[in-house]
Amino acid sequence: MHKRAIILALWLTVLSTAVLAQAPIPDWCRALPRPEYKSLERVPVSDAWFEVYKPAPAVFAIYEPHQAEETIGYLIVGQKRALLFDTGMGISDVKKITAELTKLPIIVLNSHTHDDHVGGNWEFDTIYGMDTDFTRKNAQGSREDAQAEVTPDQICGTLPKGFDAKAYVTRPWKIAAYMHDGDRFDLGGRTIEVIATPGHTPDAISLIDRANGLLFTGDTYYPAPIWLYRPETDLDAYGASIRRLAALAPQVKLVLGAHNIPVAQPSVLAQLVTAFDAVRARRVAATPESPGKVLYKVGDISFLMSAPAAH
Numbered sequence: 001m002h003k004r005a006i007i008l009a010l011w012l013t014v015l016s017t018a019v020l021a022q023a024p025i026p027d028w029c030r031a032l033p034r035p036e037y038k039s040l041e042r043v044p045v046s047d048a049w050f051e052v053y054k055p056a057p058a059v060f061a062i063y064e065p066h067q068a069e070e071t072i073g074y075l076i077v078g079q080k081r082a083l084l085f086d087t088g089m090g091i092s093d094v095k096k097i098t099a100e101l102t103k104l105p106i107i108v109l110n111s112h113t114h115d116d117h118v119g120g121n122w123e124f125d126t127i128y129g130m131d132t133d134f135t136r137k138n139a140q141g142s143r144e145d146a147q148a149e150v151t152p153d154q155i156c157g158t159l160p161k162g163f164d165a166k167a168y169v170t171r172p173w174k175i176a177a178y179m180h181d182g183d184r185f186d187l188g189g190r191t192i193e194v195i196a197t198p199g200h201t202p203d204a205i206s207l208i209d210r211a212n213g214l215l216f217t218g219d220t221y222y223p224a225p226i227w228l229y230r231p232e233t234d235l236d237a238y239g240a241s242i243r244r245l246a247a248l249a250p251q252v253k254l255v256l257g258a259h260n261i262p263v264a265q266p267s268v269l270a271q272l273v274t275a276f277d278a279v280r281a282r283r284v285a286a287t288p289e290s291p292g293k294v295l296y297k298v299g300d301i302s303f304l305m306s307a308p309a310a311h
């Protein structure tokens with residue numbers, strides 16, 4: 001064997017050993033890329049941490065497929081300004097991406113203030129918040145939830161160059177003004193209306209673009225197990241909120257949720273109500289998921305909830 005070939009062979013052995021020594025590929029990561037993305041128009045951007053798609057005219061879905069939340073934020077563009085519905089994980093620079101997609105001024109609204117939806121808030125000047133104590137507390141930033149997002153089992157592929165996992169936190173942001181149920185944002189030729197949909201969190205909202213039949217549901221609905229187990233979750237409020245969304249279905253052409261896949265049919269809204277009612281009526285068997293948590297599955301809809309107390 002040529003000496004250079006021997007060195008190369010040795011080097012390859014070292015490399016493959018290093019790769020094998022890493023954490024195994026997490027299960028959720030094996031499901032990627034999700035097939036639904038094949039039918040969506042992809043928009044090239046300069047940062048490989050993000051994938052951007054165009055599910056509707058002048059709507060960009062900003063997807064983070066390399067982290068287990070598979071968070072999706074939406075940039076909704078009008079003629080005069082744009083609205084960014086969630087800023088993602090804050091693992092890479094979302095403002096750089098939005099600047100590549102529009103030159104218009106951007107206002108930020110969050111679907112709710114869990115860490116995976118507000119990570120890039122600090123980069124923007126105009127962030128509206130719901131008038132809740134939960135929102136105000138989260139706007140102070142936090143470390144614990146952010147740290148849990150970057151353990152090896154939560155990452156698929158590589159973190160952005162220069163990202164320091166140990167220093168990763170949700171950075172604080174300033175609330176420019178409070179918004180309320182029914183508020184309308186005129187983006188110029190496009191009006192977006194806020195629908196308060198508390199339940200997943202007290203500050204959860206959905207957005208409707210009535211003229212274009214678009215309903216952005218945040219974490220109130222997305223096509224994956226919906227998390228309803230945290231202490232800030234209110235199941236009665238959630239039930240009322242999803243009924244409100246289901247009543248809007250006749251006006252809706254496309255439902256855009258905040259995780260995994262950006263497109264769903266309006267018929268999921270009625271299915272969501274039926275599934276949730278069945279769970280609450282104890283007609284659905286619980287599958288243990290992890291300590292203290294169970295999964296309820298009804299057709300294509302599933303909920304991750306606290307394990308019922310033993311009697």
Ligand SMILES: [Zn+2]
Binds near residue numbers: 112114200219
């Ligand atoms: Zn959430």
